[in-house]
Amino acid sequence: MSSGTGVGRERPRVLVIGAGFGGFHCLRTLERILPAGAAELVAVNPSDYMLYVPLLPEVAAGSLDPRQVAVPLRSALPRTKLMLGSATDIDVERQVCTIVDVEGRARSEHWDYIVLASGSVTRLLSIPGVAEHAKGFKSIAESIYLRDHILRQLQLAEQTEDPAERAARTTFVVVGAGYTGTEVAAQGQLLAQQALKQHPGLHDNEIRWMLLDLAPRVLPGLNPRLSKPTARVLRRRGVDVRMETSVSEVGEDYAKLTDGTEIPTRTVVWCVGVRPDPVVESLGLETERGRVTVDDHLRVPRTEGLYAIGDVAAVPDPAKPGESTPMTAQHAQRHGETAGRNVAAALGYGEPEPYRYRAKGFVVDLGGWHGVADPFHVPVSGPLAKVIARGYHLAALPAGKLRVAFDWLADALTSRQLVQFGLVSETGVSLREADRVPTHGEAAPAEPHAASR
16 A cells, blocks of 8 residues: 555655654644744654653653553644554665555555664573563563563462472562663662562561663663662662673573572562664664764754654764764654754754763652762762752652652552553553564554663
8 A cells, every 4th residue: 555655745744764763753743833834744653652762761660650651642742643653674865665554454644754673672692581581671661561560470479389489479579780780670679579468478678679781780771880889779779789690591480690500489580681673684784783873963964854863763862972872762852853944954944963962960859868970070969869859850850740750659558559450451461562563464553662761
């Protein structure tokens, strides 16, 4: 099936592939700058929302409703047409993009300008058993599944009379001590601690959380002065933090570590890192470490009207000449804003500009009243960092700020309702399927893999 071939069209068409941080803010910038009717704006995304990834650990912990981290595209981008699906091919010469929709039907869409912002997928590495047995953490489905899984393991541990099974079900291993893995371990440990009140047959010293990373310190990508207070908080809560250690094999009820230790566990959460959307590999464009090469205006060299942003793009880093910007939400958002202004300029509205953003610091929420942050590169920890983290997220959320604030207030004043819904099956969050590119006849994934933090 083919549509949007350009025949009889009066308005130029701007196609944005992906509505994560980069794509969403690109479209929002275009809607702000362009007069009504100046261009046809089209978003191609597997879901009808933009996922605010940094708050997923709080969804898994039960302190936030899943809807609060999903920004509805139709209300947030009223002038943008939404196509539910994924791009599988971009013909640069013909200016046609092949899209597979959520029911597996393929169609061709013409474009005058296209912004590739399809984000990233989980990086699995070649470790036996990870794809089959580890749990991912990049989507709402995965966060809901993990919460249910933790609560279920505690319930089943209380029921069993087998000590080995009990030990495996009460041991939780998080691989990757970056932003996501550290927050998952911190929030997950607090969730399990609260759930213990409902399980009198379990004891506090039976619950074991581990955080592993091959790096020499926690939060290796952040200011080194944030690593020690973070590790201190985690260890004080009983989390077994092991640096320069990872998994060498994962089974249904065990994890072998690189130091030779075998850990009985039914839960390995994989937060090691991400890699660009696999569609990049099929485009035949010049890449740097798997990311599409772009100039400082976010244009793909030797193409007409093609831009790339976010995790899929190797954007020159203004702060570190010769390097690309890191794969974080901060940069993806600013990539999107710059790309939006540059596409608008190409359409005759404004002047093009190079990408010039420098990160202002990062925040990590450790649950409870703990956090670490380095606003404007000044290290802060404890309750003040917690306040800064929540203030930052409320400021950065494109919509639903009041609802998030109410959820946080309710969580501080009342006990969490810890129930298992069982809405997401294990097959629905399979890591094996996480990085497959849909083809004609195969449905696109239900959720996008948005830019990391």
